[in-house]
Amino acid sequence: MLRKLSQEVKVVCRAGVEPPSWPEGIVRIEAKRTKGCEYEGCVLFRVFAGRGEPTSDELFLWYMAVTRARSRLLIVATTEEIDRVGRAVFCKAECEFIPLTEAPRAAAWIGESVSDVDVTEIRGDVEQRILAACRKGRPFYDTYEALQLAGANHVNFGRDARDALRDHPEKALLQEAEKTDCAYLRTLLFWAAGRSWQAAEQARRLERRDQPTCHGLVRAIAADLAKRGLPYEAERIRVCAGLPSEADYPYPEALGLPGPLVVALCQAFENSISDLEEDH
Structure with missing residues (x-):
């Protein structure tokens, strides 16, 4: 996921001035969120949109946007937007004016420069990309790291990812699990x-590294079991993870025993019989 993001074109745009949809291979970043960021190359998409004399806030936004690129900058603007800034400004900066007919050449030129991106600035985009991969049944192996860098909630996202993955056959999901050692993804x-x-x-493997996510996932899995009418199994999931019991159940000692539920209950029953025999 992170490698893919670094290879895609960074497009800096202005809120409210965007196309209905973006093509693949694009990382969209809102202009006001680029402060302090730098990219080897990037595209400014209609950042100069507006009417009349620019405000001081707009001038600051423009300056911030045009100084994000280290080596290559492609500006996509209408004639009106260029005139609003002042065509002389672009001429003085020795900018090349490229007609729409040569857009493929411009796209290829900017695509040659790739750079990393601060994923905290595109958290929603990161989550949607990972969900899209889950819907295809091919989740990114660095899903945990990408979400962590983006500041996303692993537990809340996990529920959405589970729902997206559920559309795929069990065999295919298990095969994907064999391809990675990432506890979160597994x-x-x-x-x-x-x-x-x-x-x-697998969630318990995260305990030392990320206890909140570990416990949150365990609780979510347990809640899912309870909704399916399996409250005893839900309680076992919680207890085996070291979480406090949430209800009183017969043979509570079986809650902490691993393995199939029937085997655990039989073992607990045998133990209780043995205890009774010893008492008598």
């Missing part, structure tokens, strides 16, 4: 495949 894949116990086991 949690989502097992969860989507209906393997709640295995999902919880």
Whole structure:
């Protein structure tokens, strides 16, 4: 995911002045969020849109936008927008005016310069890209790291990712799980495949690294089981993760035993019989 973002064209745009949809291979960044950022090359898309004399805020935004590129800058603007800035300004800067007929050449030129991007500035975009990959059944292997850098909530996102992955066959999800050792991603894949116990086991691997996410995922998996009419299994998931029990159940000692529920209950029943025999 992060490598893909670094290879895509960075497009700085102005809120409210955007096309209905963006093509693939584009990282859209709102102009006002680019302060302090630098890109090897980027596109300014209609940043100069507006009417009349520019305000001081607009002038600051323009300056900030045009100084983001280190080596290559492509400005996409209408004739009216160029005139609003002043055509002489662009001529003085020795800018090349490229007609629309040569857009492919301009796109190829800017595409040659790639750079990293601060994913905290495009959190929503990062989440949507990862969800799109999940819908295709091919999640990014650095999903956890990308979400962490973007400042996203791993638990809330995990629920959405699970729903997106559920549309794929169990076999395909398990095959994807075999391709990665990422505990977070394996949690989502097992969860989507209906393997709640295995999902919880993977979530527990995150405890030392990220306890809030670990416990949050375990609770979410348990809540999912409870909604499916499996409250005892839900309680086992929580207890085995070291979380406090939320209700009183018969044979509470079985809650902490791993393995199939029937086996755990039988073991707990046998233990209770043995205790009774010893008492008598």
